[in-house]
Amino acid sequence: MRTIAVANQKGGCAKTTTVVNLAAALAEMGQRVLVIDLDPQGNASQWLQAGEPLDGAFKLLTESTSVEKLIGPCATTNIGVIAASQDLANVEKALGGKLAIDSILKRRLAKLDSARWDYILIDTPPTLGVVTLNALVAVKELLIPVTTHVLTLSGVAQLMLLVEEIQEVLNPDLKILGFLASRVDARTRHSKDVLELLTERFGSQVLQTLIRENIRLAEAPSYGMPVLEYDASCAASADYRALAIEIAQR
Numbered sequence: 001m002r003t004i005a006v007a008n009q010k011g012g013c014a015k016t017t018t019v020v021n022l023a024a025a026l027a028e029m030g031q032r033v034l035v036i037d038l039d040p041q042g043n044a045s046q047w048l049q050a051g052e053p054l055d056g057a058f059k060l061l062t063e064s065t066s067v068e069k070l071i072g073p074c075a076t077t078n079i080g081v082i083a084a085s086q087d088l089a090n091v092e093k094a095l096g097g098k099l100a101i102d103s104i105l106k107r108r109l110a111k112l113d114s115a116r117w118d119y120i121l122i123d124t125p126p127t128l129g130v131v132t133l134n135a136l137v138a139v140k141e142l143l144i145p146v147t148t149h150v151l152t153l154s155g156v157a158q159l160m161l162l163v164e165e166i167q168e169v170l171n172p173d174l175k176i177l178g179f180l181a182s183r184v185d186a187r188t189r190h191s192k193d194v195l196e197l198l199t200e201r202f203g204s205q206v207l208q209t210l211i212r213e214n215i216r217l218a219e220a221p222s223y224g225m226p227v228l229e230y231d232a233s234c235a236a237s238a239d240y241r242a243l244a245i246e247i248a249q250r
C-alpha cells in the first residue's frame, strides 16, 4: 500500500484537482484507492460525491471509532472516501490537551486493513497547521502540485523546510514523490519560465508529466465526476492517466 499526501500551503494550486483525478486514473487502472479529505472545505469529498459518514475525517482525528467505519462510498468504482466536514477547522481545539497530536493520523492508519487498498491519497488544506502536519507525518510520499500560470515557488521553500524538519524529527520515511506542474499553458512565456525555474531548482524531482490548463477540469466538479468520467477523451483525462502511470512506475 502506497501512502501519498498532496500538499502545498499555497491556495488554489490544484491539490484537490490532483487528488480527485489521480485517484480516478489509478482506479481506472484497477487500483483500489482510499481518498482521505483533510480540508475543511471538503472540495474533494463533494467532487467525488462521497457518501455517509460525512464527517469521517474529523472523527478519524478526534475519536477512536474503527477506521473502516469512517470510509464512505463514492460514485466512482474502486474509490473509497473518508470525507471532510467543516468541523475539521476546529480539530486543534477538539484535541486540546492530548499528547502527540501531530501523529494521530499515523497511529490511526496503522490500524487500517492495508490489504484492502493499493493507494491512500490525502488532500490537505492550504495551511501548514496541525492537519497538514498529520498528513506529512502519516505518509511515505509527498506530491507537490505547483501551478505555472502564477509564480508560486515562494511558498515551496517554506514547505521544503518543514519537510526537512519532519524527516528529522517525526517521519524519517517521508520522501518527495515529485513536483507536479499544473495548469501549464505552453503558449505563454510565463508558464514556460515557471517550468524552467522549477526544473532548475528541483531537477529530477519534477515529474515528467505536465498537467495542461484545461477548462474541463473546472467544469467537472459541478457534475460530481472526475474529469476521466466527465470527458474521458479530453486532454486533461490523458494528462492524469499519464500521471498515474508515471507514479505507478516511480
Ligand SMILES: Nc1ncnc2c1ncn2[C@@H]1O[C@H](COP(=O)(O)OP(=O)(O)OP(=O)(O)O)[C@@H](O)[C@H]1O
Binding pocket: 010, 011, 012, 013, 014, 015, 016, 017, 018, 039, 041, 043, 124, 125, 126, 182, 183, 184, 211, 212, 213, 214, 215, 217, 218, 219
Ligand atoms: N489544469 C487545470 N486547468 C484549468 N483549471 C484548473 C486546472 N487545475 C486546477 N484548476 C482550477 O484551479 C482552481 C483551484 O484548483 P484546486 O481547487 O484543485 O486547488 P487547491 O490547491 O485544492 O485549492 P485550495 O488550496 O483552496 O484547497 C479550481 O477552480 C480548478 O478548477
Ligand SMILES: [Mg+2]
Binding pocket: 015, 016, 017, 039, 043, 123, 124
Ligand atoms: Mg483543495
